[in-house]
Structure formats: structure tokens, C-alpha cells
Amino acid sequence: MEEILKIAGSLAVRAVGLVAMWAGAKTPEEREQIRVNAERAVLALDPHFAEKDAEDKAKQDALRADIEAAKP
Amino acid sequence: MDTQQLVEWLYTNAQQGNWRVLIGGALSAVVWFLRNGILRPGVDKWPVVGRLSAWLKTDRGGVALTLLVGILGGVGTALASAHAVDGKVLLSGVINGVIGAGVFNVSKRALKPADKKEKRAAISIPLTMLIAFFTVSCASGEYMFRYDQATLTASVGGMACKDTLSDVNDLRLKSCRKILDGGDATGADQCLVEWVATYKTANDVCYELKRIAKAAFLARGVVATAPDAKAQAVSWTVKLLAAGAKVATLYAEKGIVAPEVN
Numbered sequence: 457m458e459e460i461l462k463i464a465g466s467l468a469v470r471a472v473g474l475v476a477m478w479a480g481a482k483t484p485e486e487r488e489q490i491r492v493n494a495e496r497a498v499l500a501l502d503p504h505f506a507e508k509d510a511e512d513k514a515k516q517d518a519l520r521a522d523i524e525a526a527k528p
Numbered sequence: 529m530d531t532q533q534l535v536e537w538l539y540t541n542a543q544q545g546n547w548r549v550l551i552g553g554a555l556s557a558v559v560w561f562l563r564n565g566i567l568r569p570g571v572d573k574w575p576v577v578g579r580l581s582a583w584l585k586t587d588r589g590g591v592a593l594t595l596l597v598g599i600l601g602g603v604g605t606a607l608a609s610a611h612a613v614d615g616k617v618l619l620s621g622v623i624n625g626v627i628g629a630g631v632f633n634v635s636k637r638a639l640k641p642a643d644k645k646e647k648r649a650a651i652s653i654p655l656t657m658l659i660a661f662f663t664v665s666c667a668s669g670e671y672m673f674r675y676d677q678a679t680l681t682a683s684v685g686g687m688a689c690k691d692t693l694s695d696v697n698d699l700r701l702k703s704c705r706k707i708l709d710g711g712d713a714t715g716a717d718q719c720l721v722e723w724v725a726t727y728k729t730a731n732d733v734c735y736e737l738k739r740i741a742k743a744a745f746l747a748r749g750v751v752a753t754a755p756d757a758k759a760q761a762v763s764w765t766v767k768l769l770a771a772g773a774k775v776a777t778l779y780a781e782k783g784i785v786a787p788e789v790n
Contacts, residue, residue: 491676497683498745501738504687508694512727519701519708519720526713 555601555624559594598625671761672752675744678768682741685772689734689779696784697727726782733775740771 567581574581583589599621700723708716744764751760778784 487673487676490673490680494676494680494683495745497680497687498741501683501686501742505690505735505738508690509731512694512697515697515701516720516724516727519705519716522705523708523713523717523720526708527717528713 555594555598555627558597558601559590562593562597563590595622595625598622671758671765672748674765675748675751675761678765679741679744679748682737682744682768682772685775686734686737686741689730689737689775692779692784693727693730693734697723700727726784730778730782730784733771733778737771737775740768744768 563585567584571581572578584593599618601621601624603618603621701720704716704719704723707719744767747764751757751764754760
């Protein structure tokens with residue numbers, strides 16, 4: 457339950473951040489900051505995905521190996 | 529119908545003197561509490577009470593429980609107010625129970641749809657409205673600002689998509705491992721195979737969101753200087769938000785945000 461709440465909480469924080477971003481940012485400086493943040497976020501996507509892919513696959517493979525070992 | 533609307537609906541009926549519906553609402557709340565608060569999964573393992581508890585959580589058991597609570601409520605109220613318990617009181621209890629069952633059913637279907645199509649509609653309709661709102665907002669001016677906002681939203685959404693999938697991957701694998709620890713290797717294998725298939729589908733939509741966020745970022749310079757810049761920016765913004773909506777819809781449908789842990 458704690459883990460589920462953690463996932464939901466993390467999504468809620470991001471959602472609030474995005475709503476604040478869509479609703480605010482009226483000055484040219486704030487708008488430029490959004491363009492810069494968008495660039496940073498896009499550039500961070502590939503390494504982030506690669507890292508998560510590797511982690512998830514390793515965990516799935518470990519369980520698969522244990523299942524195979526336990527099979528009669 | 530959300531919780532607030534439900535409360536408003538009950539209040540309006542109370543104001544109009546339609547007390548039966550209010551009693552029905554209160555009854556359905558009592559039944560909900562009994563089924564979810566008192567008769568918890570742990571109770572189902574008790575020797576005799578457990579079987580009854582499990583049955584009361586079925587559809588038929590729910591109806592019987594609502595009728596029983598309605599009748600007991602009527603009898604209790606009659607006794608408390610020093611009135612005789614006659615056929616009229618019992619009939620009134622049955623009527624309240626039937627209304628309570630109706631209110632319970634309506635609330636359950638509206639707030640927690642079991643059907644996948646309903647689940648999908650519950651999330652995709654507000655998201656589509658949101659996309660329409662931002663499209664209109666883009667068309668009214670400041671379209672490159674909205675373009676940047678949509679690019680950032682899609683990127684953050686892509687990361688959230690992957691992070692959530694990864695967190696849920698941990699939970700599901702833990703649940704499959706529990707089956708394995710219980711000595712059922714075949715069951716654990718089936719659990720893993722099913723989850724890996726769901727994982728792949730969800731992962732594909734995360735990658736699609738990432739792809740479109742990157743494409744929008746790379747196209748920004750061309751879009752900003754194009755003769756039809758506004759039309760292109762609006763089109764990209766819709767594409768970005770639609771990809772995000774697709775992720776949210778799929779996650780809701782597959783229960784990836786709120787996974788079941790055995």
C-alpha cells in the first residue's frame with residue numbers, strides 16, 4: 457500500500473507542477489525558461505529511458521531465471 | 529458523477545423533502561463501510577464468519593446485506609422512538625433497502641466502473657476536453673509558447689510514464705515472486721508472462737511519447753519560421769497532448785497507476 461501511495465504521490469507532484477506551468481509563466485523571462493526546460497527535459501529522455509530499460513529487464517530476467525531453476 | 533456531485537445530489541433530495549433517497553444514500557454508505565471496513569479480506573479466512581463475509585461481498589450478498597440493514601434500521605428506529613414494530617415498519621425497511629441498493633449501484637458504476645470501455649471513457653473524455661481547450665488557447669495567439677509548454681509536458685509525461693512503469697514493474701515482480709516462494713513455479717511463470725506482455729504494451733506508448741517529444745523539439749526552429757507557423761504549432765501541440773492522453777488512457781485501462789498486489 458505504501459508503495460502504491462508513493463507512485464500516486466509522485467504522479468500527483470508532477471501533475472501539480474505541470475498545471476502550475478500551464479497556468480503561470482506570463483513574463484517573457486518565464487516563457488524563455490519554459491523553452492529552456494523543455495530542451496533540458498527532451499535531452500534527458502534517452503539516457504533516462506535506457507537506464508530504466510536496463511533496470512527493469514535485469515529484474516525480470518532474474519525472476520525468470522529463478523522460475524526456471526524451480527521448475528521440476 | 530463525482531463525489532461532490534453525489535453529495536450535492538443527496539443534499540438536494542434532503543432539501544426537497546425526499547428523505548427516502550437520503551436514507552437510501554446513508555444506507556448504501558453503511559453497506560459500503562460494512563463490506564470494506566468491517567468485512568476486510570482478513571475476515572474471509574475465519575472459519576464460519578469468513579464464508580458469510582465472502583458471500584456478503586458478492587452481488588447477491590450485497591443486495592441481501594442492504595435489505596437486512598434497511599429492515600434493521602427501520603426496526604431500530606421504531607424501537608428507539610417507542611413505536612410498535614409492525615408490518616408497515618418492515619415494509620418501509622425493505623423499500624429503504626431497495627432504494628439503498630439502487631443508490632449503491634449507481635454510485636459504484638459512476639465512481640468505479642468495472643468495464644474497460646467505461647474506464648477508458650472516464651479518463652479519455654476529460655483529457656480530450658483538455659486538449660480541445662489548449663488547442664483553442666494556441667489558436668488565440670502565443671502559439672510558440674504553447675508549443676514549448678506542450679513539448680515540456682510531453683517530456684515530463686514521458687519520464688513519468690517510464691518511472692511509473694518501472695515502479696509498477698517492481699510491485700508486479702514482487703507479487704510473482706510471492707507465488708514462486710509459495711512453491712508454484714508454473715503460476716509464477718504465468719504471472720511473469722502476463723506482466724511482461726502488459727509491460728511491453730505500456731513501454732511502447734512511453735516510447736511513442738518520447739519520440740514525439742523529441743520530434744517536436746527538433747522541429748521547433750522550422751515550425752517557428754514557417755509561413756504557416758501558427759497552423760503547424762497548433763498541429764504539433766495537439767499531437768503532443770494526444771500522445772500524453774494515450775498514455776494516461778492505457779495506464780488507467782491496465783491499472784498501471786494503481787496496481788493490484790497479491
